[in-house]
Amino acid sequence: MNLQVNGQTMALDPAKVPAEMPLxxxxxxxxxxxxxxxxxxxxxxxACTVQVxxxxxxxxxxxxxxxxxxxxxxxxxxxxxxxxxxxxxxxxQHQVPQCGYCQSGMLMAADALLRKTPNPTxxxxxxxxxxxxxxxxxxxxxxxxxxxxxxxxxxxx
Ligand code: FES
Ligand code: FES
Numbered sequence: 001m002n003l004q005v006n007g008q009t010m011a012l013d014p015a016k017v018p019a020e021m022p023l024x025x026x027x028x029x030x031x032x033x034x035x036x037x038x039x040x041x042x043x044x045x046x047a048c049t050v051q052v053x054x055x056x057x058x059x060x061x062x063x064x065x066x067x068x069x070x071x072x073x074x075x076x077x078x079x080x081x082x083x084x085x086x087x088x089x090x091x092x093q094h095q096v097p098q099c100g101y102c103q104s105g106m107l108m109a110a111d112a113l114l115r116k117t118p119n120p121t122x123x124x125x126x127x128x129x130x131x132x133x134x135x136x137x138x139x140x141x142x143x144x145x146x147x148x149x150x151x152x153x154x155x156x157x
Contacts, residue, residue, distance in 0.1 A: 003066050006077035007030060011114060012064070019065025024048045024063045035075035035104045039132075046131030049105035050074050056112035056128075075104035078111060087111055090148035098135030106131050110145050119152055120145065 003010045003026070010031060017026055019111065027033040027050070038045030041060045048060040051073040079085030084092075087110055095105045106129065113120055113128040120128070123143050133141070 001064065002069060003064065003072060003122055005033070005069065005072045006074060013084035017064060019068075020063045022060055023050070023062040023064045023067055023072070025154055027072075033074050033076055036108075037101055037104060039102070039105075044132070045102070046109060047102050049108045049131060051112050054112060056109045070108060073108070075108055078107060085111070086148040086151040087144070090144040090151065092146070093147060094140045094144040096137050096140040096144050098133075100145055101157045102131055102133045102135075102137075106133070106137075106141055110141070110148070114145070114149055114152060144150055 001012045001014060001019065003012055010128050012026065012030065017030055024036060024038060027036050028038070036050055036059060038049040038060060039045035043058045043061040046058060048058050049056050050059045051057065052067050053070050053083075077120070079088050087107055091097065091103070091107065109131055110131050113125065117124055117128070124141060129141060129145075
Protein backbone atom coordinates (compact mmCIF):
# COMPACT_ATOMS: atom_id res chain seq x y z
CA MET A 1 0.00 0.00 0.00
CA ASN A 2 1.24 3.49 -0.80
CA LEU A 3 0.51 6.42 1.45
CA GLN A 4 0.91 10.10 0.60
CA VAL A 5 2.29 11.81 3.69
CA ASN A 6 3.47 15.41 3.77
CA GLY A 7 3.90 15.45 0.01
CA GLN A 8 5.90 12.23 -0.17
CA THR A 9 4.84 8.78 -1.31
CA MET A 10 5.54 6.17 1.35
CA ALA A 11 5.52 2.48 0.41
CA LEU A 12 4.18 0.37 3.27
CA ASP A 13 4.93 -3.32 3.61
CA PRO A 14 1.53 -5.10 3.78
CA ALA A 15 3.13 -7.85 5.87
CA LYS A 16 3.84 -5.28 8.58
CA VAL A 17 1.01 -2.84 7.93
CA PRO A 18 -2.44 -4.38 7.46
CA ALA A 19 -5.11 -2.10 6.03
CA GLU A 20 -6.97 -2.05 9.35
CA MET A 21 -3.98 -0.71 11.31
CA PRO A 22 -4.81 2.75 12.73
CA LEU A 23 -3.20 5.57 10.77
CA UNK A 24 -1.73 6.87 14.04
CA UNK A 25 0.22 3.64 14.53
CA UNK A 26 1.57 3.84 10.99
CA UNK A 27 2.64 7.46 11.33
CA UNK A 28 4.38 6.99 14.66
CA UNK A 29 5.73 3.45 14.54
CA UNK A 30 6.36 2.85 10.84
CA UNK A 31 7.19 6.34 9.57
CA UNK A 32 8.68 7.79 12.80
CA UNK A 33 6.44 10.86 12.56
CA UNK A 34 6.04 11.16 16.32
CA UNK A 35 4.70 14.72 16.42
CA UNK A 36 1.18 13.28 16.27
CA UNK A 37 0.24 12.04 19.74
CA UNK A 38 -1.72 9.18 21.24
CA UNK A 39 -4.13 10.28 23.93
CA UNK A 40 -7.32 8.28 24.30
CA UNK A 41 -7.46 5.97 21.30
CA UNK A 42 -11.23 6.37 21.01
CA UNK A 43 -11.64 9.59 19.00
CA UNK A 44 -12.40 11.62 22.12
CA UNK A 45 -9.38 13.86 22.76
CA UNK A 46 -8.00 14.96 19.39
CA ALA A 47 -4.32 14.55 20.33
CA CYS A 48 -3.93 12.41 17.22
CA THR A 49 -5.43 14.96 14.81
CA VAL A 50 -3.93 15.05 11.32
CA GLN A 51 -5.34 16.32 8.02
CA VAL A 52 -6.59 14.09 5.24
CA UNK A 53 -7.32 15.95 2.02
CA UNK A 54 -7.39 19.13 4.13
CA UNK A 55 -9.91 17.87 6.69
CA UNK A 56 -9.00 17.41 10.34
CA UNK A 57 -9.26 13.75 11.21
CA UNK A 58 -8.54 11.59 14.26
CA UNK A 59 -5.83 9.18 13.26
CA UNK A 60 -6.31 6.80 16.20
CA UNK A 61 -9.60 5.48 14.81
CA UNK A 62 -8.83 5.77 11.09
CA UNK A 63 -7.69 2.55 9.41
CA UNK A 64 -4.71 3.28 7.20
CA UNK A 65 -6.45 1.50 4.33
CA UNK A 66 -9.15 4.18 4.38
CA UNK A 67 -6.67 6.92 3.49
CA UNK A 68 -4.67 5.13 0.79
CA UNK A 69 -4.44 7.48 -2.20
CA UNK A 70 -5.42 10.50 -0.13
CA UNK A 71 -3.15 13.29 1.04
CA UNK A 72 -2.16 12.99 4.70
CA UNK A 73 -0.59 15.98 6.41
CA UNK A 74 0.93 15.92 9.87
CA UNK A 75 2.33 18.52 12.26
CA UNK A 76 5.79 17.89 10.80
CA UNK A 77 4.63 19.68 7.61
CA UNK A 78 3.18 22.75 9.34
CA UNK A 79 6.05 25.19 8.95
CA UNK A 80 9.66 24.62 9.96
CA UNK A 81 11.93 25.96 12.72
CA UNK A 82 13.30 28.67 10.42
CA UNK A 83 9.96 29.19 8.68
CA UNK A 84 7.17 28.84 11.24
CA UNK A 85 3.55 28.82 10.16
CA UNK A 86 1.49 31.84 11.23
CA UNK A 87 -0.29 29.59 13.72
CA UNK A 88 3.00 28.57 15.30
CA UNK A 89 4.11 32.20 15.53
CA UNK A 90 0.79 33.10 17.17
CA UNK A 91 1.06 30.09 19.52
CA UNK A 92 4.42 31.44 20.73
CA GLN A 93 3.14 35.02 20.94
CA HIS A 94 0.22 33.93 23.12
CA GLN A 95 2.30 31.35 25.04
CA VAL A 96 -0.43 28.81 24.38
CA PRO A 97 1.07 25.45 25.44
CA GLN A 98 1.37 24.25 28.99
CA CYS A 99 2.44 20.59 28.99
CA GLY A 100 2.13 20.67 25.19
CA TYR A 101 0.74 17.17 24.74
CA CYS A 102 -2.47 18.20 23.00
CA GLN A 103 -0.94 21.00 20.98
CA SER A 104 0.05 19.33 17.72
CA GLY A 105 -3.52 18.11 17.36
CA MET A 106 -4.82 21.56 18.24
CA LEU A 107 -2.62 23.15 15.58
CA MET A 108 -3.68 20.72 12.86
CA ALA A 109 -7.33 21.29 13.70
CA ALA A 110 -6.76 25.06 13.73
CA ASP A 111 -5.02 24.97 10.37
CA ALA A 112 -7.85 22.93 8.85
CA LEU A 113 -10.32 25.51 10.19
CA LEU A 114 -8.44 28.53 8.79
CA ARG A 115 -8.10 26.93 5.35
CA LYS A 116 -11.90 26.72 5.18
CA THR A 117 -12.82 29.73 7.29
CA PRO A 118 -10.19 32.50 7.08
CA ASN A 119 -11.95 34.80 9.56
CA PRO A 120 -13.66 32.55 12.10
CA THR A 121 -15.88 33.77 14.90
CA UNK A 122 -15.43 32.51 18.44
CA UNK A 123 -18.42 30.23 17.89
CA UNK A 124 -16.89 28.79 14.72
CA UNK A 125 -13.60 28.19 16.54
CA UNK A 126 -15.38 26.47 19.41
CA UNK A 127 -17.38 24.31 16.99
CA UNK A 128 -14.33 23.31 14.96
CA UNK A 129 -11.76 22.80 17.71
CA UNK A 130 -13.21 19.90 19.67
CA UNK A 131 -9.79 18.82 20.91
CA UNK A 132 -9.40 18.36 24.66
CA UNK A 133 -6.71 20.10 26.70
CA UNK A 134 -6.32 18.99 30.29
CA UNK A 135 -4.19 22.09 30.94
CA UNK A 136 -7.11 24.35 29.99
CA UNK A 137 -5.42 26.34 27.23
CA UNK A 138 -8.71 26.95 25.40
CA UNK A 139 -8.83 30.78 25.82
CA UNK A 140 -5.29 31.13 24.50
CA UNK A 141 -5.92 28.69 21.65
CA UNK A 142 -8.85 30.84 20.60
CA UNK A 143 -6.86 34.10 20.89
CA UNK A 144 -3.95 32.65 18.92
CA UNK A 145 -6.25 31.45 16.16
CA UNK A 146 -7.63 34.98 15.80
CA UNK A 147 -4.08 36.38 15.65
CA UNK A 148 -2.96 33.83 13.06
CA UNK A 149 -6.10 34.34 11.01
CA UNK A 150 -5.42 38.06 10.86
CA UNK A 151 -1.79 37.47 9.86
CA UNK A 152 -2.80 35.02 7.14
CA UNK A 153 -5.34 37.49 5.79
CA UNK A 154 -2.51 40.01 5.45
CA UNK A 155 -3.12 42.10 8.54
CA UNK A 156 -0.58 42.75 11.28
CA UNK A 157 -0.51 39.94 13.78
S1 FES B 1 -5.88 9.70 20.60
FE1 FES B 1 -7.19 9.98 18.91
S2 FES B 1 -8.79 11.18 19.68
FE2 FES B 1 -7.59 10.76 21.44
S1 FES C 1 -1.28 21.89 26.93
FE1 FES C 1 -1.36 20.21 28.32
S2 FES C 1 -3.01 19.00 27.56
FE2 FES C 1 -3.09 20.81 26.40
